[in-house]
Amino acid sequence: MTLSVTEVSQIRSLPLQTRQTPPLVHCLTNQVVSNFTANILLALGASPAMVTAIEETAEFAAIASALLINIGTIDTPRYQAMREAIAGANKAGKPWVFDPITAGLPFRMKIAAEFIAEKPAVIRGNASEIMSLASLANTSFKGIDSKAGSEEALNSAQQLAKDIGTVVAVSGEVDYVTDGQRIIKITGGHPLMTKVTGVGCALNAVIAAYIAVAKDPFLGTIAALAAFSQCGSEAAFQAEGTGSFSVAFLDRLTQLQEISGFGSL
């Protein structure tokens, strides 16, 4: 199933459009990656804000253009602030992205189950995370292989997308994005991207920015993944290791004006 010419053109122009109408992205993310996430959003012309107090998250999520929820370093106060933020975003009709870093821990699986019932616009995770969420959403689903590749998780991703009514992205050597019907494959990128902490977490923040601008979760998600794949490949040419890769990656993102293509286009 292919994208229409109009859709392709919208994906292509999203980086520029984002610079012209900067979205405010409310990030409730993990402590390890908050700085990198903010810098990546800024490089792409978006405005990050990391308001975290339970007294403020509902109000701020309603003001922001989109919300990111990442449970990588979740604890009880953070969980409560996130719950408020999700309620605020949903009430105001603002889209939100869920990054389910479950790490096989029961405390998080319970939170993840609660959060996906609140209908995020996009869920992005690796194969085992997506398969594990699909089993939560659909009790008839069986079997999780933590070493599964993104291809093996495709059925789970489609099922999850249908069950929740959301866009699901599965990350791996090849990335897939599905809205339950259509599947788009995004190739490119570079293994160094998995050796810098927070690349995936920051990508989810960019998805939030782009779906707010695109007003379309499916196209916005594809554009974000394609932007990272493109800038990551380019940055790797200049890299001697993870230090220079991060610098070059931020530089490429700062210069990004247009998506030049993606695997299955």
Place this chain on the structure above:
Amino acid sequence: MTLSVTEVSQIRSLPLQTRQTPPLVHCLTNQVVSNFTANILLALGASPAMVTAIEETAEFAAIASALLINIGTIDTPRYQAMREAIAGANKAGKPWVFDPITAGLPFRMKIAAEFIAEKPAVIRGNASEIMSLASLANTSFKGIDSKAGSEEALNSAQQLAKDIGTVVAVSGEVDYVTDGQRIIKITGGHPLMTKVTGVGCALNAVIAAYIAVAKDPFLGTIAALAAFSQCGSEAAFQAEGTGSFSVAFLDRLTQLQEISGFGSL
């Protein structure tokens, strides 16, 4: 109103003087920027410390040379720890800098009002933050325009400086520093400085370091702003984007020995 020759010479030599007598700067800042803030203080020869437990902040603020309070990711436990730190600093006669990231949120405006009543040595914010604080400090003040330039906020800055008895800096394309009477204008810098998260937050930490060494909040603040403006302009020449800008900026700060000038000198 100009600075005396002695004052200019003191400003000029502050970077070197800071390396010779390194101040210990207690930073209660937001989670997003703590790493970058610490690295910038270290590059300039100061010693950062991010002690945050309510059991320790009063004691540590009294030991430190100066204190930074930044409410960017404030929540209730952090607010309590900050209140203790401010009390500790005030009791020990140590200067402190207030960074009022209010974002228009009522929870923070209440905290900001409480904190400015404790008389920080320096307040630095953008035009809308300073205008909004001036209205808190002086109920007869009216009108806040969130899109205001730093020039438009000058009257508010002077009023706030007089009302509180503090130094106020307004950041923008051009920066202004006032002690209520005198106004100094600092030009230079580069737009890339607004595209790296925490440059402004780290600048406030440098103000804390420099006012501790200068023993003069007005001169120390001018020196900090001039140092950032100078190193930022230089770093931008080497930058291909925000990644290489950050690296070059830290390198310039590491090498900084002397303030070479500033706009209105």
Place this chain on the structure above:
Amino acid sequence: MTLSVTEVSQIRSLPLQTRQTPPLVHCLTNQVVSNFTANILLALGASPAMVTAIEETAEFAAIASALLINIGTIDTPRYQAMREAIAGANKAGKPWVFDPITAGLPFRMKIAAEFIAEKPAVIRGNASEIMSLASLANTSFKGIDSKAGSEEALNSAQQLAKDIGTVVAVSGEVDYVTDGQRIIKITGGHPLMTKVTGVGCALNAVIAAYIAVAKDPFLGTIAALAAFSQCGSEAAFQAEGTGSFSVAFLDRLTQLQEISGFGSL
């Protein structure tokens, strides 16, 4: 006392061995350095995880290959999560490293005393931290000089290693590692390493990774210190300041395959 040929060969090959069998390092570290720590572990081929909720730390520490405890920004919730993590690691027989950033504060000294009684596999600190811990562990010990060099702390380090049954590393211009009997001296490195925040904290995470792979706290600690010393010296050649040093340091760590030597070998 020298190392055997087998031991030297094991130290030499630890970087490569770590890439081949990546350890999962559970880091309960301070907020300032969590990103840098994760990136350094990734550059060396290890897997970082910063699970911090009290509901999860015991369970996760038992799953992980090794645990790092750093009390740099400790507060009461973090202390409780750390206590659980230590209990989980000890019960599962997993080694853990203690980074005692005590800063002379009583709240932390009490926590440090409690933690060292739980027998970390390795303790690494600067001279004054090690001397201060030795005095806690052995009440007959007297006298702490906060300006002491690593050499002056050697007796304390040996005493502490014997009292607790642990490996102790003292950092300074020259580093020392002792198991109570043997002492190994590691030279090299560069002063720029003290001007980037978190280099020491990240080193302790690498110790955790390497002792998990080596299954020997003494040899693993020596290898970690030697790796940092070697990559730090190399990175300094390319550095114009702390910004470019950090980048080059991460690049050198990414490329590291073998320890080429260390001071007293």
